[in-house]
Amino acid sequence: MGILRRLCSSWNLIRVVRFGNNNSYNYSYSSFDPPNPSSSNSFLTHGIHVFQCPDTVGIVAKLSDCIASRGGNILSADVFVPQNKLVFYSRNVFVFDPVMWPRMQMEEDFLKLSKAFNAMRSVIRVPALDPKYKIAIIASKQDHCLIDLLHGWQDGRLSVDITCVISNHYRGPESEVIRFLEMHGVPYHYLRTTAKNKSEEEILKLVQNTDFLVLARYTRILSSTFLRSYGKDIINIHHGLLPSFSGINPSKQAVDAGVKLIGATSHFVTEGFDAGPIIEQMVERVSHRDNLQSFVQKSQNLEKQCLSSAIRSYCELRVLPYEKKKTVVF
C-alpha cells in the first residue's frame, strides 16, 4: 500500500529550489528573503526528514551525521523500531542554513542514504522553500467540514493550496461556500452523480495535479479503479469511531445503541469501505441528556477537529504506513 509513496514519487518531479515562492509560512523567523548566495547573511530554515527502511545498526548515526556535517541542527527526532518487525522509522526536524546546505544538495545527500539503507521511504520537506501541497476537496451536501477547512486555509492554519472543490451537491451563487470560493479564486465543480455514474473520470481529470485528496463528508464511494488511477493518498473523515458504526448515519446508530462516547475517525481511503489505515480518532462524552440533534452537533465538531488534525499531521510528514492496516503517527 503506497501511503505517502505517491507523495514521494510526486516529489521527485517537483523542482527543488524555489526561492521565488514567497508563500506565507508561519515561521518564527522573520519574513523570508530569498537568500543571495553571495550575501553573508545566514539564517536558519526548518527541514523535516522522514525515513523508513529495514532496520539495522547505525541508521540514526548516519542520518544525524549527514545533517550535522552540513551544519544542520536537529531540534527534534522521533525514532521508532517496532519489536520483531525489522523495520526502522524516523522523523527528524532540523534547522539549517540553505546557503551552507542548498536544497538540491540536501536532496542528493538523503538520496545517497536512502540507497545505502535500501529505504522504502525517504522524504524531505523544507516548508519555507517547497511548494505547499496541492489538494482538492470533495464534498457532498454536508458542508461543516468543508467550511472549516476553507476557513482554516484562509487563516493560514491549513498550509495547503486548494486547487478546487468538487461536489455532487449543487450550491447556488448566494451560498456561503460559493461566495467564499469566488472571493479566493478557487473553482467549484458541481458533478452530478448517480449510483451508476459517479463521474469518476471527470473527477480524475480535475484532480490530476494534486498531491492528495480530502474527502470532507463526501458520500460517494470511490471505486478501486479510481484509487488506482489517481494513485495518491486520499484522506477521509468518518463520523463515527471506527470500527463502530461504519456505514451511514453513525450518529443515529450511536443514539440507538445508547453509547456513552461518540467519536470521529480520519483515515486513508482504500478499497474496503471505511477500513483504511486510521490516522486520528477523537471522542466526546454523551449522556441521556443528549438527543439526536446534540449527538450530531458534537459529532460535527469532532469531525472538523479530527480531519484538520489529520491533514496537518500528514502535511508535517508525521504519518507513515505501518504494517498492513495501521499508521505510525509521530
Next chain:
Amino acid sequence: MAMARRVPQLVGLANRNRNRNRNMSFKSLDPSSSLTHGIHVFYCPDAVGIVAKLSDCIASRGGNILAADVFVPENKQVFYSRSDFVFDPVKWPRVQMEEDFLKLSQTFNAVRSVVRVPALDPKYKIAVLASKQDHCLVDLLHGWQDGRLPVDITCVISNHHRGSNTHVIRFLERHDIPYHYLCTTKENKREGEILQLVQNTDFLVLARYMQILSGNFLRSYGNDVINIHHGLLPSFKGGNPSKQAFESGVKLIGATSHFVTEELDAGPIIEQMVERVSHRDNLQSFVQKSENLEKQCLSKAIRSYCELRVLPYEEKKTVVF
C-alpha cells in the same frame, strides 16, 4: 427488563450495628443530633407538578435536599428524578419514609420509586463471577476491603480453579468469603448451581467471566447483572477485543460496562472509558491499558448503580445521573 427493580429489603432500625466503615461526615447515629443521607429515585409518566410534590414531601418531613437531578426527555412523556437529601431519622423514621414515597409512587403511577438510606439499609449483596483473568476481580476485592465499594460480597464463583496459595484464595479466606469453583463445559454451564449460590443477592457482577449466561438463567435470576466488556462497544464484540483492536490500527481503545441481556455484549451501557494508543503500543501494552480501563470502568459502574444513579431508558439505554 429488571433494572434496579429490587429494593433492598427494609431492615428495621434495629440493625444499627451495620454502621461499620461508613465514610460519612456525620458521627455515628446519635438520635439527638445527626442527619442522615437519603437517596430517592423516581421514574413515572410525565405530568405537571411532580417535582413540587416530591420536594414538598421531603420538606414536610424536615428533609433538606442537597442535590437533585431531573430529566424529562423530549417527546417521551416520562419523568426521571434523583434526589439526594439529609433528614433526621427521628423526625422521619425509615418506615414512614417508605410509606410516604409509596403514596407518591401510587399517585403518579410510577414505574420505579426507590428510596435508599445507606446508613440504615443493608449494603447490596453481590456475588462476583470471574474466570481466569483476575485483574477486575482483585481490584473489586481491594476496593471492597478499602471501603470504596459499598457492597457485601456473598461469594466468588469461578470456572477457573485457584489453588490455596493464590492471592485471591488467601484474600477470600482471610475475609471469610466462599470461593466456588464450578468447572464449565460447552454442554454444561452449571447455571443451576450458580442460581442456587446467588439466590440471596441483589445483583451480580461479571468480572471478566467468560461464559455466556443463558436467557433462562437471566430470567430465573431476575435481578440485574453487570458485566465489563474489554472493548468500546459496539466495536470488537466477542473474543479478544484487545487483539482485534491492535490489529485494526485504532488510535483509541476502551472498556464498556453494561447490563447483561440475552444478546451477547449488547445490553444497556452504563459507562465507557477510553485511552489513547499509538504505534508505540504493542499487544502487551494494549492489554495493560485495557485492563486498567476495565477496572476503572467496572468499579465506576458498580458505584453508580449502588448510588441509584443508573436507570433504564428506552429499550437499550440508560440514564446515569
